[in-house]
Amino acid sequence: MTMEDRQQLLTAVATIAENAGQRIMEIYEDGFEVWHKVDDSPLTAADQASHQVIAQALSQITPNIPLLSEEGRIPDFSERRQWQRYWLIDPLDGTKEFINRNGEFTVNIALIEAGAPVLGVVYAPARSTNWYAAAGVGAFRRVVGQAEQPIATRAAAQPMVVLASRSHRNDAVNALLDRLETPEVLGIGSSLKFCLVADGSADFYPRFGPTSEWDTAAAHCVVEQAGGAVVNLDFEPLRYNSKESLLNPDFLVFGDPHHDWSTLLEGLHGESR
Numbered sequence: 001m002t003m004e005d006r007q008q009l010l011t012a013v014a015t016i017a018e019n020a021g022q023r024i025m026e027i028y029e030d031g032f033e034v035w036h037k038v039d040d041s042p043l044t045a046a047d048q049a050s051h052q053v054i055a056q057a058l059s060q061i062t063p064n065i066p067l068l069s070e071e072g073r074i075p076d077f078s079e080r081r082q083w084q085r086y087w088l089i090d091p092l093d094g095t096k097e098f099i100n101r102n103g104e105f106t107v108n109i110a111l112i113e114a115g116a117p118v119l120g121v122v123y124a125p126a127r128s129t130n131w132y133a134a135a136g137v138g139a140f141r142r143v144v145g146q147a148e149q150p151i152a153t154r155a156a157a158q159p160m161v162v163l164a165s166r167s168h169r170n171d172a173v174n175a176l177l178d179r180l181e182t183p184e185v186l187g188i189g190s191s192l193k194f195c196l197v198a199d200g201s202a203d204f205y206p207r208f209g210p211t212s213e214w215d216t217a218a219a220h221c222v223v224e225q226a227g228g229a230v231v232n233l234d235f236e237p238l239r240y241n242s243k244e245s246l247l248n249p250d251f252l253v254f255g256d257p258h259h260d261w262s263t264l265l266e267g268l269h270g271e272s273r
Helices: 003-030 045-061 095-100 171-177 192-198 213-225
Strands: 034-036 042-044 067-069 085-093 106-113 116-124 129-134 138-143 161-165 184-188 204-207 229-232 251-254
Touching (some): 003 106, 003 129, 042 045, 045 106, 085 095, 116 192, 171 204, 184 192, 192 204, 192 213
Parallel strands (some): 067 085
Antiparallel strands (some): 085 106, 116 129, 204 251
16 A cells, blocks of 8 residues: 555545544434443443444445454454454444543544554544544644644653543552652543644553553554554554454553653563553
8 A cells, every 4th residue: 555545545534533423422412321241341322323434434445454343243363363454443432431421532443554553543523633644644633624733742851741541540550650750640531642642742651451452553553653652561562463362461652762761660560460
């Protein structure tokens, strides 16, 4: 796929995410019931409606690229491992935030090639803001109705702005935060945390706890193309579709790749796993 192909595809997928977000907001405003999956995670009609919008649109523009969605069929690894390129989707990331009506939820759409995210769109419907990127194209932020703006991560400075999960903060994250010099800590939901690192609004997001690959892939691409990194605790980039489980390891998201982040992990590496 050429850079021009990725540019055209990125434009199309950004629009698809915004259309899915519009459907989510219709349900958000009209009211909704909450169900629970087998693993007790919450599910709403908005999750399913967004999935349908995205799956139908992607099947039209890329009929030969398979799709893996949190709300769709999950193929066995024996089938998935044959994929060199596929769509990885979270139709509504931050369902708990959606249910709590705090606006901190997103639509995540990523294109994975050879285990790495090469295109990513993260749309926050309640904020009417879209972050998107593609390899070789760059990273951008657009408020609906306005012109897009290129984005870039920033150099780490003191005090750092550190992001923590609103719904999943734990002792290991707190211990890490204690090692920073008077950080400004912001609690926020969904993949918005990645996006704030990507556009230079924040410096660092540590995540010690379970996440799925569809939670991170789209925003991972945005952070990387903006100049930052998404790595495991061995400082290796997260990989996708490389194992039977779709769970990620613990990871770090940071904007400044030249800062020495490794000293923060001394003594925490084993504890957080």
